[in-house]
Amino acid sequence: MLDTTPLRSTVALVTGASSGIGQATARRLAAEGATVVLVARRQDRIDLLAKEIVEQGGDALALAADLTDAVAAAGVVAATVEQLGRLDTVVNAAGVMLLGDSAQAPLHEWQQMVDVNLKGLLHVTKAALPHLVDAATTSPRQVADVVNISSIAGRFAIPNAAVYNATKFGVTAATESWRQEFARRNVRFSVVEPGLVETELMSHQQAPVRERMEARFADVEQLRPDDIAEAVAYVVTSPRRRAVAEIVIRPTDQV
Numbered sequence: 001m002l003d004t005t006p007l008r009s010t011v012a013l014v015t016g017a018s019s020g021i022g023q024a025t026a027r028r029l030a031a032e033g034a035t036v037v038l039v040a041r042r043q044d045r046i047d048l049l050a051k052e053i054v055e056q057g058g059d060a061l062a063l064a065a066d067l068t069d070a071v072a073a074a075g076v077v078a079a080t081v082e083q084l085g086r087l088d089t090v091v092n093a094a095g096v097m098l099l100g101d102s103a104q105a106p107l108h109e110w111q112q113m114v115d116v117n118l119k120g121l122l123h124v125t126k127a128a129l130p131h132l133v134d135a136a137t138t139s140p141r142q143v144a145d146v147v148n149i150s151s152i153a154g155r156f157a158i159p160n161a162a163v164y165n166a167t168k169f170g171v172t173a174a175t176e177s178w179r180q181e182f183a184r185r186n187v188r189f190s191v192v193e194p195g196l197v198e199t200e201l202m203s204h205q206q207a208p209v210r211e212r213m214e215a216r217f218a219d220v221e222q223l224r225p226d227d228i229a230e231a232v233a234y235v236v237t238s239p240r241r242r243a244v245a246e247i248v249i250r251p252t253d254q255v
């Protein structure tokens with residue numbers, strides 16, 4: 001018989017869970033049977049999502065943190081293991097995209113992208129690694145997962161996106177290196193690289209940049225966060241023998 005809750009008895013920590021791709025992924029992994037740990041700065045949003053998941057028969061724990069702070073990031077991993085006893089899956093979805101003319105760009109926007117997209121992901125992954133190795137060794141599934149949400153901007157550089165490109169190329173490169181390093185310890189590392197997804201990501205940009213991008217993609221039917229959540233679910237519910245290293249997903253009409 002088909003197992004409808006393949007992640008039963010596992011714990012999945014999802015960053016960026018207050019919005020967009022992370023939120024949809026948390027819902028999806030809860031539906032697959034995982035106890036989900038919801039991480040983002042906006043406590044009210046993750047509390048609400050935890051309540052919704054529990055009302056639907058799932059298990060969730062909301063832990064607010066600013067992942068640019070290495071101590072806070074390690075703290076959510078430690079609290080997860082302390083309160084739930086294990087950690088099997090990490091989905092690093094927290095991220096920001098601030099595009100525009102490099103000569104005019106405020107330096108703090110560049111720093112924010114490096115701090116969240118790259119350093120935040122490194123902070124969480126570093127703290128999680130020993131627990132993931134342990135889960136892969138001791139759990140009945142004999143496997144653990146890290147899924148990093150990079151971007152098609154992690155494969156192809158475009159103008160006005162140098163630092164976003166740099167962070168996402170960095171995520172893609174680190175993920176592949178970790179994949180090789182941890183393959184024999186049954187910790188799978190995967191990268192999911194979406195094109196345009198309808199989320200709050202675009203809303204954080206300065207108005208002229210946002211308006212230019214909205215005009216450029218006006219006739220594209222954007223992906224939905226659930227489309228990415230489905231890809232993540234495919235990766236982490238795969239049987240132990242099957243490691244999905246990389247998935248690129250674009251809207252059909254995005255060139």
Ligand SMILES: NC(=O)c1ccc[n+]([C@@H]2O[C@H](COP(=O)([O-])OP(=O)(O)OC[C@H]3O[C@@H](n4cnc5c(N)ncnc54)[C@H](OP(=O)(O)O)[C@@H]3O)[C@@H](O)[C@H]2O)c1
Pocket residue numbers: 015016017018019020021022039040041042043045065066067068093094095096097116117120149150151152193194195196197198199200201202
């Ligand atoms: N949307 C797209 O078209 C697209 C395409 C390719 C790749 N991606 C990638 O997908 C990932 C998710 O983005 P999204 O589209 O879902 O955007 P989103 O709706 O804006 O979500 C971003 C998430 O990141 C969290 N976050 C931001 N800064 C944080 C910090 N300092 N500490 C902790 N959490 C932080 C936000 O939570 P709080 O504000 O509550 O902290 C939010 O939950 C990002 O890595 C993005 O680069 C998106």
